Amino acid sequence: MTNHGFPDEQREGLYRAIRERRDVRSQFLPDPIAPQILARLLQAAHLAPSVGFMQPWDFLVIDSIEIKRAVKTLYEQANADAANNYSGDRAAQYRRLKLEGIVDSPINLCITCDRQRGGPHVLGRNTMLETDLFSTCLAVQNLWLAARAEGIGVGWVSIVDPALLAETLKLPAHVQPVAYLCLGYVSEFLPKPELEIAGWRSRLPLEQLLHGNTWDGQIEDDALLSAVRNPHDT
Numbered sequence: 551m552t553n554h555g556f557p558d559e560q561r562e563g564l565y566r567a568i569r570e571r572r573d574v575r576s577q578f579l580p581d582p583i584a585p586q587i588l589a590r591l592l593q594a595a596h597l598a599p600s601v602g603f604m605q606p607w608d609f610l611v612i613d614s615i616e617i618k619r620a621v622k623t624l625y626e627q628a629n630a631d632a633a634n635n636y637s638g639d640r641a642a643q644y645r646r647l648k649l650e651g652i653v654d655s656p657i658n659l660c661i662t663c664d665r666q667r668g669g670p671h672v673l674g675r676n677t678m679l680e681t682d683l684f685s686t687c688l689a690v691q692n693l694w695l696a697a698r699a700e701g702i703g704v705g706w707v708s709i710v711d712p713a714l715l716a717e718t719l720k721l722p723a724h725v726q727p728v729a730y731l732c733l734g735y736v737s738e739f740l741p742k743p744e745l746e747i748a749g750w751r752s753r754l755p756l757e758q759l760l761h762g763n764t765w766d767g768q769i770e771d772d773a774l775l776s777a778v779r780n781p782h783d784t
């Protein structure tokens with residue numbers, strides 16, 4: 551069998567980016583991102599797979615402090631509402647979390663989805679209409695991983711009313727904001743998700759997620775399961 555895999559060091563670099571990518575809120579530095587580097591990140595995003603090769607994304611690069619402040623206000627409104635989902639200690643803990651870096655980060659980037667791109671029918675998007683949104687999320691993830699490799703932190707802010715965000719960014723009606731991202735160099739990349747460090751929620755064991763175990767409770771004892779339990783043996 552021909553092995554088209556990457557050499558060990560390159561493969562490890564990719565896995566490292568996946569392992570060490572973080573959602574960044576609290577560690578942004580004001581240092582600017584050079585246009586060449588931002589362009590590399592956007593290229594990485596644009597190479598994402600998309601349903602029927604629809605490429606439904608656009609990239610709104612925002613450095614205007616006025617727009618950042620307007621989005622921060624939307625966040626504050628939505629976050630005050632979100633806090634009402636909790637009570638007691640959990641509500642107090644929620645209110646202590648920092649869940650955005652909109653003004654602290656030098657660049658904000660809104661990745662949108664043009665739901666009409668490619669015309670009325672796009673190959674592969676007949677039964678699952680959301681596949682254009684899924685495709686846009688893959689562009690986000692490409693950018694997020696490339697940014698980690700460049701030493702740039704990315705934070706996703708979804709605690710905003712999407713209709714108000716679309717209005718603030720003057721998006722046409724058929725263009726949906728999918729990801730509002732904060733980008734910048736960081737003082738550090740945390741070793742674990744910030745929510746895990748804060749004691750909000752921890753990572754589920756992968757073995758628990760195999761074969762639908764989270765809902766039927768049956769763990770099948772097969773070779774895959776044992777490899778998942780002991781990844782270092784492989």
Ligand SMILES: Cc1cc2c(cc1C)N(C[C@H](O)[C@H](O)[C@H](O)COP(=O)(O)O)c1[nH]c(=O)[nH]c(=O)c1N2
Pocket residue numbers: 571572573574575648649650706707708709742743744745
């Ligand atoms: C679709 C979507 C939306 C959001 C997020 C992520 C994704 C995928 N995350 C980040 C999220 O909290 C984070 O990914 C997890 O806590 C895991 O941490 P790491 O990304 O591994 O550091 C996020 N974080 C935050 O502080 N404010 C937010 O509004 C959001 N919204």
